[in-house]
Amino acid sequence: MRFEKYHGLGNDFIILNIEDVRGRNLSELGKKVCHRNFGIGADGMIVFERNDRGIVMNFYNADGTTAPMCGNGIRCFTHYMKNNGLFSGDSVSIQTGAGEMRVTITEGTEFMVRVNMGRPIFEGSAIPIREEAQEYIEKEIEVDGEKIKVSSLFMGTTHTVIFVDDLKGVDVEKLGPKIEKYELYPVGTNVNFCEVKSSQEVHVTTWERGAGMTLACGTGACAAAVIGNKLGRLEKDTKVVVPGGEMYIEVEEDVFMTGPSVKIAEGEFLL
Numbered sequence: 001m002r003f004e005k006y007h008g009l010g011n012d013f014i015i016l017n018i019e020d021v022r023g024r025n026l027s028e029l030g031k032k033v034c035h036r037n038f039g040i041g042a043d044g045m046i047v048f049e050r051n052d053r054g055i056v057m058n059f060y061n062a063d064g065t066t067a068p069m070c071g072n073g074i075r076c077f078t079h080y081m082k083n084n085g086l087f088s089g090d091s092v093s094i095q096t097g098a099g100e101m102r103v104t105i106t107e108g109t110e111f112m113v114r115v116n117m118g119r120p121i122f123e124g125s126a127i128p129i130r131e132e133a134q135e136y137i138e139k140e141i142e143v144d145g146e147k148i149k150v151s152s153l154f155m156g157t158t159h160t161v162i163f164v165d166d167l168k169g170v171d172v173e174k175l176g177p178k179i180e181k182y183e184l185y186p187v188g189t190n191v192n193f194c195e196v197k198s199s200q201e202v203h204v205t206t207w208e209r210g211a212g213m214t215l216a217c218g219t220g221a222c223a224a225a226v227i228g229n230k231l232g233r234l235e236k237d238t239k240v241v242v243p244g245g246e247m248y249i250e251v252e253e254d255v256f257m258t259g260p261s262v263k264i265a266e267g268e269f270l271l
């Protein structure tokens, strides 16, 4: 099975064409190829498909679960399509589980992509949370006896944003999984710990549902920028610094994310 591997700020993905894996159980395949010892190793697997809806991005987390959208992944997917001549020009629309996303390749020394990530949704049933609410912003939850203020939203996928004074002091690997599986979230949540450095810069470390702590999360960066702006802590244009590098987020009615993609490898996976 032919594969290519890419990363967006250290968030890494195996990318395949559906034609090479048609009929296979893709969740099982995702788990297998993403395994860091018994597979190629990645945070997720993305499968390219062209059908009557157009170009479709199918996303699988490292644990085999599906997710509607992946911000770093869609930039890498754009790069993969460009490298394989799967679209012409600099801009194309991609169908995802969170709707249609428009991507545009921008000028730069690296392969850079600007993505229209769509609109954040705050309504409880869309996030989803197990509570009827117009929005769930700065609400206190209790984890292991500790009171934590969380803001949750749907930003391509389910996200929870937590502002802290000192990111280095947060045990992301201890708290992340507990909040991911907190009873409020019927399908779990990605968890973003955020430290505001200035009104135009926020540092974010994400615990990802289905993948654990990653070096970057694109939808998470957007979620942090949206909530930061809503709370008056961040301007509309923000630099988001993550362990793997930085991306730029513009919060308008729609949210725009700009960041790089790097091709790491290509080869054949022995099934």
Ligand SMILES: N[C@@H](CCC[C@H](N)C(=O)O)C(=O)O
Residues within 6 Å of the ligand: 011, 044, 061, 066, 067, 068, 069, 070, 071, 072, 073, 157, 158, 190, 208, 209, 210, 211, 214, 216, 217, 218, 219, 220
């Ligand atoms: N790494 C991603 C998000 C991938 C999906 C997520 N783990 C989920 O299950 O919702 C990004 O860059 O946005």
